[in-house]
Amino acid sequence: MTKDKTVATPEFIKEHNAKHLIHPMMHQAPLQDAMRPKIMSQGEGVYITDVDGNRMVDGVGGLWNVNVGYGRPEIKQAIMEQLDQLHYSTIFANMSNEPAIELSHKLTQMLAPENMTRAFFSSGGSDAIESALRLARVYWKAVGQRDRTKFISLLGGYHGTHFGGASVNGNTAFRRNFEPLLPGCYHVQNPYLYRNPFGITDHAELGEVCARQLEQQILFQGPDTVAAFIAEPVQGAGGLIVPPPNFWPRIREVCDKYDVLLISDEVVTGFGRTGTMFGARTWGVKPDMMCFAKGINSGYVPLGATMINEKVEAGLLNNEDSFGMVMHGYTYSGHPVACAAALANLDIVETENLPEKSGLRGDYFLSRIAPFVDRFASVGDVRGKGLMLGIELVADKATKAPHSPAFARQISDIAQKEGAMVRATANKLILSPPLIITEEEIDIIVDALDVAFSEIDQPA
Numbered sequence: 325m326t327k328d329k330t331v332a333t334p335e336f337i338k339e340h341n342a343k344h345l346i347h348p349m350m351h352q353a354p355l356q357d358a359m360r361p362k363i364m365s366q367g368e369g370v371y372i373t374d375v376d377g378n379r380m381v382d383g384v385g386g387l388w389n390v391n392v393g394y395g396r397p398e399i400k401q402a403i404m405e406q407l408d409q410l411h412y413s414t415i416f417a418n419m420s421n422e423p424a425i426e427l428s429h430k431l432t433q434m435l436a437p438e439n440m441t442r443a444f445f446s447s448g449g450s451d452a453i454e455s456a457l458r459l460a461r462v463y464w465k466a467v468g469q470r471d472r473t474k475f476i477s478l479l480g481g482y483h484g485t486h487f488g489g490a491s492v493n494g495n496t497a498f499r500r501n502f503e504p505l506l507p508g509c510y511h512v513q514n515p516y517l518y519r520n521p522f523g524i525t526d527h528a529e530l531g532e533v534c535a536r537q538l539e540q541q542i543l544f545q546g547p548d549t550v551a552a553f554i555a556e557p558v559q560g561a562g563g564l565i566v567p568p569p570n571f572w573p574r575i576r577e578v579c580d581k582y583d584v585l586l587i588s589d590e591v592v593t594g595f596g597r598t599g600t601m602f603g604a605r606t607w608g609v610k611p612d613m614m615c616f617a618k619g620i621n622s623g624y625v626p627l628g629a630t631m632i633n634e635k636v637e638a639g640l641l642n643n644e645d646s647f648g649m650v651m652h653g654y655t656y657s658g659h660p661v662a663c664a665a666a667l668a669n670l671d672i673v674e675t676e677n678l679p680e681k682s683g684l685r686g687d688y689f690l691s692r693i694a695p696f697v698d699r700f701a702s703v704g705d706v707r708g709k710g711l712m713l714g715i716e717l718v719a720d721k722a723t724k725a726p727h728s729p730a731f732a733r734q735i736s737d738i739a740q741k742e743g744a745m746v747r748a749t750a751n752k753l754i755l756s757p758p759l760i761i762t763e764e765e766i767d768i769i770v771d772a773l774d775v776a777f778s779e780i781d782q783p784a
Contacts, residue, residue, distance in 0.1 A: 334375045337363055348485075362740070367394030370758045370765050372745065380740060383769045384747045385711075385756045388560060388592045389618035392672045393758045399624050402668035406661045415445070415658035424658030427666050431616075431631060434601065434670070438610045440631040444650075445658040449591035449617035450484030452628035453554075456587050456613050457488040458652050460552040463585070463636050466643035472551045476541055476584075478514040480562035481555060483589055492554055495562055510545065512537040514559060515567045518705045518716060519724060531568030539578045552585035552613070553578075557603025560592040563752055564714025566707055572607035585612040585636070591628075592712070595619035595673050596759050599683025599710030606709065612636055619673075619759075621666035627659065678759040679710075686710040688763050689755065692770045701782040702727055713755040715773075721784075726751040735776045742772035 341363060342355040355361055366373040370393055373379045385391065392399070406423060413421035428443040444455050457475060464472035477483065477492040484490070485498070491506035493499055494514065513520065515534045517527055524530040542550050553575065559565035579586040588611035593603025597619060600606045604614065612635060617628040632640075640648050656662070672678070686708060693715065696703040704718035717727035717735075732748035739746050746769065747754040755769065 423663035535574035744772035
């Protein structure tokens with residue numbers, strides 16, 4: 325005789341909210357009372373509904389990742405069919421499964437212009453970054469340059485939460501509590517036009533100066549000790565920093581000059597978020613390695629992927645000693661259900677031409693929120709690329725003094741009551757809705773933000 329399943333009622337859920345669950349990226353104490361977590365219950369298309377029945381446009385896209393929207397029947401069907409066939413199989417050593425093989429082929433076809441030839445699967449973005457750093461070190465050992473162990477990255481960059489990723493992160497908040505971190509990681513200035521230590525206001529000049537900083541750091545460390553440079557095509561969690569058009573081509577030149585691997589962190593930007601299929605492709609650059617998660621299967625089942633190009637592949641295949649072995653992997657690498665979900669998701673991305681739609685909707689979104697700079701005293705800057713947009717909040721426009729995180733949260737809370745979920749982080753509001761969003765749904769977000777700023781801000 326089986327026990328009756330206990331159904332968690334809304335009352336039970338609310339009573340136990342934040343009592344037993346550790347919430348990432350948050351001090352746990354305020355969650356017990358003043359900042360009780362918002363509990364989401366349902367999702368459909370670009371809309372999410374909380375346990376109280378409040379329905380809102382998801383202007384955050386889950387966490388940058390629900391690119392094709394909630395409740396897609398195509399993906400649910402693919403998941404169910406795979407569960408009926410085989411719910412799990414390892415790909416360690418000489419084992420494999422059909423969806424992992426099919427997805428690896430699919431990705432190399434999509435990434436043929438970047439000469440990506442092999443995929444390493446993992447469980448998410450942090451895994452994908454960690455795997456890239458490890459594979460970079462394996463590569464240099466495999467080709468006999470065993471002193472190449474160092475990594476260089478950008479200030480403001482975000483590369484996940486594992487120790488390797490935290491070590492190349494360029495934001496103190498993601499590093500300080502976990503130090504000491506991985507040795508041999510160094511940072512150079514990011515191309516942040518609104519705030520940079522050089523006082524540069526010209527985009528092209530800033531791109532050149534920052535690229536030269538990378539070259540100087542490589543020379544200072546010794547080119548024969550540097551394994552890779554890693555960066556996001558557009559910095560996401562670091563504040564929505566859109567680089568100058570010349571920046572990525574110039575860092576590719578610098579990396580080529582000193583034979584340093586270029587790793588593109590595409591965890592957020594991959595599969596259409598920036599208005600092109602891949603973030604590096606936005607800038608016309610071919611990296612040596614690319615890291616994916618989030619949009620690879622729109623969050624339906626956790627999955628990450630690290631891609632390597634033919635140069636890195638050749639280094640591993642041509643090695644004849646133990647340094648060519650990839651002694652790295654995860655229990656859920658190549659998980660068949662995750663890979664089946666990804667295949668269905670990528671079919672939607674391609675057939676619905678979501679990268680192009682992202683670019684068009686992003687331009688419209690930016691045109692709607694750009695006037696906020698002239699309308700509201702606290703809006704210092706509005707910027708974006710595709711459906712990655714940010715609003716930077718300042719206490720004083722003349723000095724650019726950052727506004728408080730509490731103010732950003734107030735704006736976010738009011739917007740939510742008006743029917744739009746936006747993300748407050750430090751003194752910024754991040755907007756990254758599903759790529760299927762319409763102009764009418766964008767208008768709902770903009771109108772909600774307009775109400776929020778009008779309620780608690782001053783005219784510019």
